[in-house]
Amino acid sequence: MSEEVRARFAPSPTGPLHIGGVRTALFNYLFARNNNGKFILRVEDTDQARLIPGAEKYIIESLRWCGIQPDEGGNAGGPYAPYRQSERKNLYDGYAHKLLNKGNAYIAFDTPEELDNIRKQYESEQQTFAYNSYTRDKLRNSLTLSPEEVSELIDKQVPYVVRFKMPGGDTVSVVDIIRGEVTFTTSMLDDKVLFKSDGLPTYHLANVVDDHTMKISHVIRGEEWLPSLPLHVLLYKALGWEDEMPRFAHLPLILKPGGKGKLSKRDGEREGFPVFPLEWRNSRGEITTGYREWGYFPEAFVNMLALLGWNPGTEQEIFSMEELISHFKLERVGKAGSRFDPEKTRWFNQQYLQMKSDAELADMFQVWLQENHKVIKADKGYIIKIVGIVKERAAFIHDLWDQSYFFFRPPAEYDQKVVKKFWKDHTPGVVSDIKKIIEETDPYTADKLENRIKMYITDNELGFGKVMNPLRLLLVGGNFGPHLFDIMALIGREETLKRIGRGLEKLQ
Numbered sequence: 001m002s003e004e005v006r007a008r009f010a011p012s013p014t015g016p017l018h019i020g021g022v023r024t025a026l027f028n029y030l031f032a033r034n035n036n037g038k039f040i041l042r043v044e045d046t047d048q049a050r051l052i053p054g055a056e057k058y059i060i061e062s063l064r065w066c067g068i069q070p071d072e073g074g075n076a077g078g079p080y081a082p083y084r085q086s087e088r089k090n091l092y093d094g095y096a097h098k099l100l101n102k103g104n105a106y107i108a109f110d111t112p113e114e115l116d117n118i119r120k121q122y123e124s125e126q127q128t129f130a131y132n133s134y135t136r137d138k139l140r141n142s143l144t145l146s147p148e149e150v151s152e153l154i155d156k157q158v159p160y161v162v163r164f165k166m167p168g169g170d171t172v173s174v175v176d177i178i179r180g181e182v183t184f185t186t187s188m189l190d191d192k193v194l195f196k197s198d199g200l201p202t203y204h205l206a207n208v209v210d211d212h213t214m215k216i217s218h219v220i221r222g223e224e225w226l227p228s229l230p231l232h233v234l235l236y237k238a239l240g241w242e243d244e245m246p247r248f249a250h251l252p253l254i255l256k257p258g259g260k261g262k263l264s265k266r267d268g269e270r271e272g273f274p275v276f277p278l279e280w281r282n283s284r285g286e287i288t289t290g291y292r293e294w295g296y297f298p299e300a301f302v303n304m305l306a307l308l309g310w311n312p313g314t315e316q317e318i319f320s321m322e323e324l325i326s327h328f329k330l331e332r333v334g335k336a337g338s339r340f341d342p343e344k345t346r347w348f349n350q351q352y353l354q355m356k357s358d359a360e361l362a363d364m365f366q367v368w369l370q371e372n373h374k375v376i377k378a379d380k381g382y383i384i385k386i387v388g389i390v391k392e393r394a395a396f397i398h399d400l401w402d403q404s405y406f407f408f409r410p411p412a413e414y415d416q417k418v419v420k421k422f423w424k425d426h427t428p429g430v431v432s433d434i435k436k437i438i439e440e441t442d443p444y445t446a447d448k449l450e451n452r453i454k455m456y457i458t459d460n461e462l463g464f465g466k467v468m469n470p471l472r473l474l475l476v477g478g479n480f481g482p483h484l485f486d487i488m489a490l491i492g493r494e495e496t497l498k499r500i501g502r503g504l505e506k507l508q
Contacts, residue, residue, distance in 0.1 A: 005037025006217045009063075009070075010044045010207065013055035016280035016288065017062045020222060020254045020263065023305045027251060028220045029068045030306070030328035037217070041073030042210060043084045046200045052283075062277040065298050067321055080214040085206050092201040095209050095239060096162050096194055104238035105194060108141040109153055109160045130190040133168030162195035164204070164231060164238075172230040177218075177249035177330045184230040192231055204228065208235045211246055220249045220330070223337075249330050252309045253337040263340050273342040277301065295396035296345075300352040304345050308338040318351055350395035358388045365400050372401070376408045385490055389482045403482075407491060410499050411477025418479045419507065422469040428508055430467055431474065435500050438493065446489035453485075474503030 009025040011017060025041075032039040041063070043056055060075060072078025082088055099105035108131075115131070118139075122129035129135070136143055141163070142150045153160070170186040194205040201209070211219060229248060236245040254263045257271060265288065268275040278290035291301045299321065306324050307317065310333050319327070353361070362383040369376055369383075390403035437452050457467050472484050475496065481487060488496045 003217055004215075005032055005035040006040060006215055007032040007037060007220055008040040008042050008211070008214070008216050010042040010210075011059050012044045012047060012050070012203075013052060013059060014047065014050040015052050015055055016276045016278075016290075017059050018263075018265075019275055019277065019291075019305065021059075022062060022066060022068075022277050023254065023308060024220065024222055024251060025063055025068055026066065026302060026305055027310070027328075027330075027333070028218075030324055031218065031220060031330055032071075033325040034328045038071040039068075040078070040080075040214060040216070041070035041076070041083065042214070043074060044203060044206065045084060045086045046089075046203065046206050048086070048198070048200065058278065058280065065277060065292055066302050067298060068302075085210065086200075088206075088210070089200055091213070092195070092206055092209055093199075096201070096205060099164070099194065099235075099238055100162065102238060103165065104234075105162050105164050106136075106142045106191075107150060107154075107160050108136075108139065108163050108193075109145075109158055110140050111159070114140070131163065132190045133166055133187060136163075136165075136191055159197040161193045161197055163191040164194050164235065166191050166231070166234070172233050174229055174233055174248060176226075176229075177247060178252075178333050179226075179250060179335050182226070182229065186230065186234075189230060204231055204235065208232050208239070212236070212239070212241050212244065216246050218249065218330075219246045220251065223250050223253050226250045249333070252334055254308055255337040255339045257340055257342060259337075259339045262337075271342065273345070295398050296349050297352045300349040301345075303352075304348045308340065309333050318348075318355075346395050353391065353394055353396070358384045358391070361387045361391060361397070361400070364397050368397050368401070372398075373408075378408060382407075382490075389486050389490070393482075406476040406481060407487070410495070410502065411475075413477060414473055414503065414507065415478035418469065418473050422465070422473065422479075423507055424466075427466075427470045428504055430462065431470055431500060431504060434467065434471060435497060435504075438488070438496055438500070441493075444489070444493045446483070446485040449488055450485040471500075474500050474507075 007028040009021075009028050011021055011025075029039045031037075041060070043059075045051055045056070056074075063070070070076050072080065073083045096105065100107070110131075115129075119129045131139065138144070143165075145153075166186050166189050168187050171183055172186060173181055173183045175181050192204050193202050195201050210216075229250070233245065236242050255261065256263050256267050263275060265275050269288075274289055274291050274294055276288060276290045277292065279293045280288045280290065282288075292298070302321065302324070303317075303319055306319065306328075310328065312319070312327050313332060359380075362380055365387060366378075366380060366383055369378070386404045386407050387400060390400060393403045394400050433456065434453060437456060438449065441448050441452055453467070454464075456462075457464055468484060469479060472479060472481065475481075475484070475487055475491075491499075
């Protein structure tokens with residue numbers, strides 16, 4: 001591309017960041033990096049009534065956890081600061097007046113109560129009210145009032161808003177990078193508020209002004225903003241910026257696991273998976289968990305998100321951030337919604353866990369043990385060996401505990417189903433023989449133990465199940481775990497004999 005690519009993510013701090021928002025940020029980031037451009041984080045906080053304390057900090061921390069670092073923004077600074085709309089409010093008033101002077105906007109004095117009554121009247125006649133080219137000439141605004149009446153109302157400080165004067169009967173056509181040409185009929189669109197009675201702009205005006213003044217080259221945002229596109233295009237034209245208008249790309253929705261409808265927080269609560277990147281605590285103290293707290297690796301989370309709507313054109317599924325950057329093209333983002341699959345998400349984390357070294361996983365597991373099982377003390381070398389044996393069965397760090405707790409402590413009880421199935425009258429005698437073999441095996445290694453015990457089984461024509469299952473029961477408490485002889489070798493001869501002795505006492 002000949003122009004400098006400048007892509008932005010512009011969230012509103014009205015609550016925690018949904019994974020759909022993270023994906024929007026990610027796609028902007030990947031596109032900017034792929035084209036040697038800039039990624040900008042801009043906070044759109046003009047809707048002061050809906051702002052949630054802590055939400056902006058949450059957004060920034062979420063992006064940081066994902067490895068999405070802005071080149072410009074509130075914390076990063078940049079040549080177009082400030083990057084928080086509430087700190088730019090003096091900028092927008094002049095553009096609103098420019099639109100008024102050119103006849104592209106008008107002042108409306110209708111109160112919320114008056115508009116609500118009109119809506120109810122329309123509903124009683126089974127119609128839907130819209131403030132548009134058909135109705136504005138019957139309402140209380142600067143198009144129906146005389147200039148003197150307008151001035152008098154303003155002098156009396158009667159609250160008013162500035163609305164865009166949507167042309168009637170025209171069409172607006174735009175080429176969307178993802179969707180191709182999209183066309184809208186203006187007579188179907190309402191006259192959106194551009195400036196509110198509290199002196200702040202709405203999203204529509206502030207968004208267009210900020211994108212222009214920050215020289216944004218590409219607006220990559222969610223599909224839900226597609227209905228706003230004709231208004232934004234007409235604002236660019238009305239302000240004389242048509243030749244500098246950014247290119248648009250509207251991303252597909254992330255759908256529920258069932259495929260119907262947009263993924264929501266309630267879907268996660270109902271089906272048991274997070275929809276936020278990080279844990280969120282609301283004003284009532286209620287906590288909603290996030291991917292980080294569930295134990296997901298940020299790189300696995302990002303990899304999963306990248307493939308929700310984007311197709312690399314190959315069979316490759318595992319991508320580092322660097323690979324995503326080098327492969328990412330907006331033209332390979334689909335139009336149709338992408339179904340969220342919780343099991344596939346878990347699979348991604350498992351792949352990243354398997355790719356980590358035993359030593360790296362041991363460090364993470366040791367931290368987890370300290371946080372969750374403070375009484376358990378084990379050196380790193382021992383944990384590295386355990387991780388190497390059990391990690392294939394794990395998708396999360398906490399899974400390592402589920403697969404290995406018997407390495408750290410003897411069984412407190414024995415699975416009665418296994419006892420009933422495998423503990424027979426002859427079993428104590430067989431186990432006593434095995435105990436003696438263990439005492440005499442030298443060197444005490446997994447291979448040596450396996451050879452000697454298998455030889456005993458063959459010589460006595462016992463069958464492996466009659467020996468191995470009861471032995472496993474005594475060592476771990478049930479019929480589960482990795483290779484039995486690896487367990488025996490790792491916990492050591494003394495501990496192995498202790499567990500067998502204790503089990504014989506309890507089960508006899």
